[in-house]
Amino acid sequence: MTIKQYNDKPLSHLSYAIVSNGKMAIVDPARNPQPYYEFAEENKAKIVAVFESHPHADFVSSHLQIHKETGATIFVSQLVGADYPHKAFDEGDEIKMEEITFKCIHTPGHSPDGITIHAVDDATTKEAIFTGDTLFIGDVGRPDLREKAGNMTAKRKELAQAMYKTMTTKFNHLSDNVWVYPAHGAGSLCGKNMSDDTTSTLGNERIGNWAFQEQTEEEFVEEILEGQPFIPSYFGHNVDINKTGADNFKTSVSDIPVQLTVESFDTDAPIIDTRPQEAFKANHISGSINIMARSEKDKIETWIGAIIQPEEKFYVVLESISDYNEIVSRIAKVGYESQIKAVLTLGQTQFKSFDNFDYTDFKQNPDHYTIIDIRNVSEFEDSKKFDSAINHPLNELRETANEIPTDKPILVHCAGGYRSAAGSSIIKRILPEAKVHDLSEKINDFN
Known part of the structure; x- marks a missing residue:
């Protein structure tokens, strides 16, 4: 055997x-x-x-x-x-x-x-x-x-x-x-x-x-x-899906519309931007959600399936069209490939960018920020990183972000930096006028 x-x-x-x-x-x-x-x-x-x-x-x-x-x-x-x-x-x-x-x-x-x-x-x-x-x-x-x-x-x-x-x-x-x-x-x-x-x-x-x-x-x-x-x-x-049996894998991932070097875009559905957070923060289509897919350590399958609802249509932004097969195949593992309206790459147009984050100011004056902890409830309860932090789990954030106070700049963190890229982009999508910052991997300074 x-x-x-x-x-x-x-x-x-x-x-x-x-x-x-x-x-x-x-x-x-x-x-x-x-x-x-x-x-x-x-x-x-x-x-x-x-x-x-x-x-x-x-x-x-x-x-x-x-x-x-x-x-x-x-x-x-x-x-x-x-x-x-x-x-x-x-x-x-x-x-x-x-x-x-x-x-x-x-x-x-x-x-x-x-x-x-x-x-x-x-x-x-x-x-x-x-x-x-x-x-x-x-x-x-x-x-x-x-x-x-x-x-x-x-x-x-x-x-x-x-x-x-x-x-x-x-x-x-x-x-x-x-x-x-x-x-x-x-x-x-x-x-x-x-x-x-x-x-x-x-x-x-x-x-x-x-x-x-x-x-x-x-x-x-x-x-x-x-x-x-x-x-x-x-x-x-x-x-x-598994009770009925899924469609053919190769067929399901091969017939998705592609739009290359997009210079303008009117969205009618959520946009999932899979690029590294540095590229996303420098330039992204307004309202995009940054769920990174840099390597197999980035759990894009889980987080697309947690943030996007079943049957909800969405767009996918790639860093390069050469990433098409891998990223669409990963999305297909959770049965969401049929929900992709189109796969996009960005052109030279400057769309939106994130505000610069003054990390030194945050370390010296954390009370000047509304701190949002997007970890799961059990993680938050086991080890609170900041006394004033408010817990908004990432998988619920599209529904709860409008409850976040906007009288101060908003600082988002998770456990290691991956999830906060998605969380900060969701909050900016829901609260476009707010100042939103991502603590990213600097959260490790507080562990």
């Missing part, structure tokens, strides 16, 4: 290809299926199965496209009520692929329809579990995503209780030597305390993962519900 792990770092999404004697299965595939196709070709393997552990909320899966292009059977729990061609795969079901036997374990908690795929190599006795969003390394999946996602009616406390039952009963028959392969690593919004490791064993998790420790159901439920991150707007949208 050969297992290859794929790590989409901006979303901390882990997916898998499993090969045995010329046959291949894929678990929780990303939006672009090309890497799996190339791996199958390298191994002279035919893709015969795609396992979906549940309808994902944080990314769009390519399971339907893989089925159409390879003939592979999609296996998913009947509880999903999937609208695409599939075969039900539920508790006790087994599927044979050459020397590997895949067994299904129903593991609700993150979602009511979640399954874990237990793979046993009959030749080597190697065992692995592909745990989806149920069991992570060092943590378990959050139970509060299905109240506003898709057509599910499960409530967070009920799912938290289901997760407790899963953790205390569903893995007991498996040995400590079983490998654990989750669908997410550290940085994902599907959990809160994940390890930087992307694989583990059940033995290690039984020792080090808080969810395996002896505790009452009440203690477990309190711990899992406390301090969960915010829920981006796009999560429910992605559940719906």
Whole structure:
């Protein structure tokens, strides 16, 4: 049994290809299926199965496209009520692929329809579990995503209780030597305390993962519900897409209008400017929102999906047209590519710029500024950077910015400088007459 792990770092999404004697299965595939196709070709393997552990909320899966292009059977729990061609795969079901036997374990908690795929190599006795969003390394999946996602009616406390039952009963028959392969690593919004490791064993998790420790159901439920991150707007949208099956990836990212070297622009929708903040502050179309995409460390997928609403149309500004494929493909990972009205690059026209920021004056006279902390509520409560700061989380800022006082210059900060570029531009969009400054990476001077 050969297992290859794929790590989409901006979303901390882990997916898998499993090969045995010329046959291949894929678990929780990303939006672009090309890497799996190339791996199958390298191994002279035919893709015969795609396992979906549940309808994902944080990314769009390519399971339907893989089925159409390879003939592979999609296996998913009947509880999903999937609208695409599939075969039900539920508790006790087994599927044979050459020397590997895949067994299904129903593991609700993150979602009511979640399954874990237990793979046993009959030749080597190697065992692995592909745990989806149920069991992570060092943590378990959050139970509060299905109240506003898709057509599910499960409530967070009920799912938290289901997760407790899963953790205390569903893995007991498996040995400590079983490998654990989750669908997410550290940085994902599907959990809160994940390890930087992307694989583990059940033995290690039984020792080090808080969810395996002896505790009452009440203690477990309190711990899992406390301090969960915010829920981006796009999560429910992605559940719906994944329940139906997404459009072809290449087709969806290739037919978007392009307008090059724009010298004037009358906007009828939000503009997402993906350029570095220095270029944005020097010149940008009025009302633009600066969500940077300089590298995979910039989580443009998450923040476009948190700031722009599902079905809301928007424009995208690129630093160079050579960035088109990468940035549009990243936007497609959260299912928003169909909402792009056009991709733009700027010409020589000077549109708008940000006011110069006197950092020395701020350090000497912080009380002369209205300080806006755009971190999440839990971050703000854990470590307030300035006593006078007002918390306006970035994902809510388009709705709350008009509540910010404008009698003083407004100073925006986050934890490290990335989010404040978006936050300051949103506030300037909502309050165009206000003086708005971005503390950016200088926030590190106050950490």
